[in-house]
Amino acid sequence: MRVCLLTDKPDHPLLAATASVLTEAEHRVTFLNPDIGTGSPSEPVPPDDLADVYLLKAHTPRALALARFLESHGARVVNSADATELCQDRSRTAVVAEGAGLPMPRTWTLDALSEALDGAERPESGYPLMVKSRHSRRADLVARVDGPVELRDLAAEWSDEPVVLQEFVANSGWDHKLWVIAGEVFAGVRPAPVGAPPDGARAAPLVGELPQSWTRLALRTGEVFGLDVYGVDVLDREGAPVVVDINAFPGIRGPRGAPAALAALALRSPRTGPPAHEV
Template sequence: MKLHFLIVRRVPPVPSPVLVEAYEILRGRGYTVTEDIAEEILQRPDELRIEHDMYVLKSHTELSLALAGILYTQGANILNPYESCSLIQSKIITSKLLREAGVPAPDSWVTGDLSLAKSLVEERPLIIKPHMGHRGAGVNLCRTPEDIDKIPPMHTPMIIQEAIPGPGEDLKIYVVGDQAFGVQKPFSETSFSVPGRPVPISDEVRKLSQRVGQVCGLGLYGLDIIESDRGPFVVDVNYFPGYKGVPNAGPMIADYIDEYAQGKHELKAPVHQSNR
């Protein structure tokens, strides 16, 4: 069986140890494993055809999502499902999905004019960030109207969220199927490249993490949680994260991909059945 990974450029530009280990395990089980970075090859969209038994979408770039979408329209088997990845890539859509499902998530607003958020920040601190941001880029903590004025012009829609008070560190949950692992580290624009330290997670957080996967239609995913006085809040969700700091991540991911390829897992995109 042929597996093809759609991966992203890494910073620094070195192979992902997690993927290298997963590839080795999968090849040892008889899979042919290949990969490419969409931004580093020249392709004709109209000539793109299904050439592999399964595609694994690791990249979060717009180009990779677009190419995965072309494969999806032809019936490609994609992990995580293309529909799920496409929807979850937008923090605006994710916010709606989580809140509608009863998952604790921050109050959110959207607008094309951030000055309209000044009345909100007078009542509560806000987080303002790109709706399709990744790796912590462009996140702004605003406590005053003047903080909003300091945000540089953005060429993408922004999402405005209440800033949930917490202990000062991110609790990142990495999920592989029904297994969830916690990693804690201070947040920064470069913290995505830092492994963090493994921490135990409560049954409440574990159940919440599984619920997020069900709502979003994901099997390999991560979420950021703030543990507040009001309980845990989910402040971000992303598909196929880096799993930095998770012990034995490579073998677990390889096992899940192997089982998914054999049809042992079913992931449903976050679309109401009545609308299909």
């Protein structure tokens, strides 16, 4: 079986380990960086010589364009281009989550952060609030703002940035990361970037140690967003889980079994032929 990983970081621990698992099982593994070159993203991919499955780790516009090209020619892409693009837009993510009843902070969308200054003294969400780039990407904006002065300082640096404003979720200070690969849940914990975690390190919880409602929430999130490989960042608000971010194909680091789970997903997701309308 031929498996192609779409990424600019073939040495990423999860991807490298997954490639090793597949290669040891005598499957052919290749890597393709969608962002190399200036021509069409599909240029290096002959439509008559597609891999059986493509793992879409890259999330750039060129990567999404390539994924759509592959899908239009019958290739299986994990995650799909549509699902990946949806998760890149925090405004659309919030709307979909609210419609599905997933617990997320209240969210407001602005075309530019400078628009927040019109109501800097009394923003709709109150203070503190979270300010995030609307479009998730590397080195995007994610910041806690505690008052008008901080908001003005942030707007001076990110004036034209499309953003979402979110209510701040008072939490335990720990960011629980639930990673899901084809229905198998893995867990990790990190100091919340905007909380006040206790001093010292904290061991990653075993999935069985989490409340069942948390794992059910993670699985339900994948169903709602049409994802096979994804991460759900959860904060503990007085014992209740609140989803603060959803990531398509995140950089899963640490959990044992994740590479094997991803390899198994690739092997049971073969290309099934061209779409019916192209036959």
